[in-house]
Amino acid sequence: MLILSEPDLRQLLPMEELIAAMADALAAFSSGGVQQPLRTVLEVGTSKAFFGVMPAFIPASGALGTKLVTVFGSNLALGLPSHLATIILLDSTTGEMRGLLDGRYITEARTAAVSAVSTQLLARPAASTLAIIGTGVQAWSHLEALRLVRKLSEIRVWSPTAAHRARFASEAEEKLSVHVTPTASAREAVEGADLIALVSSSREPVVHSAWVQDGAHVCAVGACRPDQREMDSDLVGRARLFVDSRTAALAEAGDIVLPIKEGRFTAGHIAGELGEVVSGRTPGRKNSSEVTIFKSLGMAVEDVAAAHLAFEKAESRGLGRGILI
Numbered sequence: 001m002l003i004l005s006e007p008d009l010r011q012l013l014p015m016e017e018l019i020a021a022m023a024d025a026l027a028a029f030s031s032g033g034v035q036q037p038l039r040t041v042l043e044v045g046t047s048k049a050f051f052g053v054m055p056a057f058i059p060a061s062g063a064l065g066t067k068l069v070t071v072f073g074s075n076l077a078l079g080l081p082s083h084l085a086t087i088i089l090l091d092s093t094t095g096e097m098r099g100l101l102d103g104r105y106i107t108e109a110r111t112a113a114v115s116a117v118s119t120q121l122l123a124r125p126a127a128s129t130l131a132i133i134g135t136g137v138q139a140w141s142h143l144e145a146l147r148l149v150r151k152l153s154e155i156r157v158w159s160p161t162a163a164h165r166a167r168f169a170s171e172a173e174e175k176l177s178v179h180v181t182p183t184a185s186a187r188e189a190v191e192g193a194d195l196i197a198l199v200s201s202s203r204e205p206v207v208h209s210a211w212v213q214d215g216a217h218v219c220a221v222g223a224c225r226p227d228q229r230e231m232d233s234d235l236v237g238r239a240r241l242f243v244d245s246r247t248a249a250l251a252e253a254g255d256i257v258l259p260i261k262e263g264r265f266t267a268g269h270i271a272g273e274l275g276e277v278v279s280g281r282t283p284g285r286k287n288s289s290e291v292t293i294f295k296s297l298g299m300a301v302e303d304v305a306a307a308h309l310a311f312e313k314a315e316s317r318g319l320g321r322g323i324l325i
Helices: 006-012 013-028 071-080 103-122 139-148 164-174 186-190 233-238 244-251 254-262 276-277 300-319
Strands: 003-005 040-046 049-058 064-071 083-090 097-104 129-135 154-158 195-197 216-221 239-242 270-273 291-296
Touching: 003 006, 003 300, 006 097, 006 103, 006 300, 013 103, 013 139, 013 270, 013 276, 049 300, 064 103, 064 300, 083 103, 083 291, 083 300, 097 103, 097 300, 103 216, 103 276, 103 291, 103 300, 129 139, 129 186, 139 164, 139 195, 154 164, 154 186, 233 254, 233 291, 239 244, 239 276, 244 254, 244 270, 244 276, 270 276
Parallel strands: 003 097, 129 154, 129 195, 195 216, 216 291, 239 270, 239 291
Antiparallel strands: 040 049, 049 064, 064 083, 083 097
């Protein structure tokens, strides 16, 4: 069995390759070429932390595995990531364990890569102003990924803590040589932006329809439970809406579930899955003035496809640590 750590995975999964791999995985899922049940989620403790089990099998590549993921918001006060994960790869012929991989980094990177796929397909070609709402690990990964698929001339960031957004801007300048403007409010960040990355931990709307200009594309990543949302109902109802999985979105995405409960729209408001747009089965943006939203929950097929890619490359390069079991 091969063990791959986060440093190994950073070498093995450059963002450009991961974006292409995620497009293939999304298309396979939406065409029925993947076996993937809805993830099982257990709530843990009174703080509503959760533990999720996410299995998937991709017959075309033989990739078989599962992600074990935890989300503990209280970890931040301890200096630990709120999202932690492990991915187990199995031999699809024998069921033997083949690999044990750090899942935290794969989750971080593949989420941004999928948002980049949505941006390639749904954002206006000339989109150049990016607003990032949030300053955690997903803010970093989205900045890395989105600047690969659109030429960004202006980047703004907002989060509730002034010191966090100032640090994000300073480190972006230092590490990536890009200028990021911290803003005093979410509204200031969003108004006039072509691209909006919602990567916050908010349980209530942080972005409102009145702030979002016609033609913008929104990657909504942060809210992943049916009682959480980052966007108001007017924005979701106004937009051409895409998801990674219809089944998961209608069960877990508060940005969609809550407006449906309010009677603002029905399940038919979902224009399609992103994988259907990748394969050409569903049209994406129809004109330059409509707002498009990609509501991301994350899928096991994305994790297993990314892990399989890393595993195959690690074997050929002799990376990782092998152990006998």
